[in-house]
Amino acid sequence: MKVVKKTTWNIVGLAAALFLLLFILMIIPQFGKAPAGKRLARIEASAHYKNGRFHNLEHTPMFVEQSGNKSVFPKFLFQSKKNLRPAAKIPSVKTLLKDLPPEQNLLVWFGHSSYYFQLEGKRFLVDPVLGRRASPVPGMLRAFSGSAVFKVEDLPPIDYLLITHDHYDHLDYKTIKKLKSKVGVVICGLGVGSHLSYWGYPASKIIEKDWNESLMLDDKISLYTETSRHFSGRFLSRNNTLWLSYVIKTPSYKLFIGGDGGYGSHVAEIGKKHGPFDLAVLENGQYNALWRNIHNFPEDVLLSAKELQARRILPVHSGKFSLAFHHWNEPLTRLSELNQHSSEPLPLVTPLIGEVVYLNDPGQSFTEWWQELE
Numbered sequence: 001m002k003v004v005k006k007t008t009w010n011i012v013g014l015a016a017a018l019f020l021l022l023f024i025l026m027i028i029p030q031f032g033k034a035p036a037g038k039r040l041a042r043i044e045a046s047a048h049y050k051n052g053r054f055h056n057l058e059h060t061p062m063f064v065e066q067s068g069n070k071s072v073f074p075k076f077l078f079q080s081k082k083n084l085r086p087a088a089k090i091p092s093v094k095t096l097l098k099d100l101p102p103e104q105n106l107l108v109w110f111g112h113s114s115y116y117f118q119l120e121g122k123r124f125l126v127d128p129v130l131g132r133r134a135s136p137v138p139g140m141l142r143a144f145s146g147s148a149v150f151k152v153e154d155l156p157p158i159d160y161l162l163i164t165h166d167h168y169d170h171l172d173y174k175t176i177k178k179l180k181s182k183v184g185v186v187i188c189g190l191g192v193g194s195h196l197s198y199w200g201y202p203a204s205k206i207i208e209k210d211w212n213e214s215l216m217l218d219d220k221i222s223l224y225t226e227t228s229r230h231f232s233g234r235f236l237s238r239n240n241t242l243w244l245s246y247v248i249k250t251p252s253y254k255l256f257i258g259g260d261g262g263y264g265s266h267v268a269e270i271g272k273k274h275g276p277f278d279l280a281v282l283e284n285g286q287y288n289a290l291w292r293n294i295h296n297f298p299e300d301v302l303l304s305a306k307e308l309q310a311r312r313i314l315p316v317h318s319g320k321f322s323l324a325f326h327h328w329n330e331p332l333t334r335l336s337e338l339n340q341h342s343s344e345p346l347p348l349v350t351p352l353i354g355e356v357v358y359l360n361d362p363g364q365s366f367t368e369w370w371q372e373l374e
Contacts, residue, residue: 036194
């Protein structure tokens with residue numbers, strides 16, 4: 001009888017501890033807040049929201065395993081996990097961002113999918129993760145040595161902050177909090193504004209958009225919110241906020257910001273609707289055969305660029321964090337090799353972290369800096 005009571009109390013104690021842990025995790029501000037009220041009502045009116053979540057335009061199982069490929073998961077479990085991080089420091093250039101002439105059209109990459117750019121006198125910031133990790137859990141997803149070069153304090157005032165989706169490696173709580181006083185307007189997908197409001201951003205600074213919508217930023221710059229093939233969620237939520245790609249047009253320049261996601265039929269549609277592009281910023285990295293549908297492989301990057309009718313490619317989503325089991329520099333190495341052997345190679349824009357990319361200089365050259373590190 002004593003054994004039964006002891007076992008019962010152990011189970012009750014464990015359940016209470018798990019409940020307390022779950023409660024603590026749910027109230028940590030880094031996890032954000034789910035949409036509610038008028039924000040949720042607007043979400044529910046979207047044609048892309050059904051049965052309590054957003055859906056991609058085409059069938060997109062999270063794992064290829066669900067598509068009937070039974071050989072992928074064992075390979076994922078037992079594949080090599082070597083060289084996930086560089087042995088030496090990532091090289092960089094500490095550009096003085098506040099000293100950059102605002103009239104120059106340029107871009108500065110911060111590693112992974114974070115970058116700053118100027119176009120027609122306006123300053124933009126995309127998916128800034130300027131800390132040393134891409135996770136709310138201490139010690140996880142640490143930045144590569146030498147890659148966390150820039151801080152919020154290094155940035156000039158930002159006219160437009162663009163958020164592609166709410167994953168931790170694209171929407172960082174600490175960075176966003178510190179940016180609040182520097183940002184004019186935040187543009188994001190439906191529901192993402194709930195996190196921003198929870199973190200102290202006033203409603204007047206937040207613009208939430210659905211796919212196939214547009215916004216005139218001024219008389220020279222128009223912005224279009226398009227789809228990507230991905231998903232969203234923080235902690236226990238999944239697909240309750242919308243993921244985006246962006247098209248930005250001026251009278252003399254067209255930029256595509258692909259956001260996160262895998263290849264799909266939407267790419268060619270965006271190319272037909274908005275192309276050609278002077279530059280396409282495309283995700284290239286943190287891929288695996290198990291989640292092929294939601295992250296580009298290098299082959300997908302080249303195909304996407306051609307369907308978008310891009311004149312140059314800036315590959316991102318590598319160089320700072322390791323979220324997959326490929327070698328840390330494999331995305332850039334493979335993309336470069338595939339491009340060189342392509343029948344129609346495209347200029348690859350591969351700057352060092354912090355190096356200035358001049359958007360109106362298609363002849364600007366870049367080194368294959370990742371080849372010097374192992």
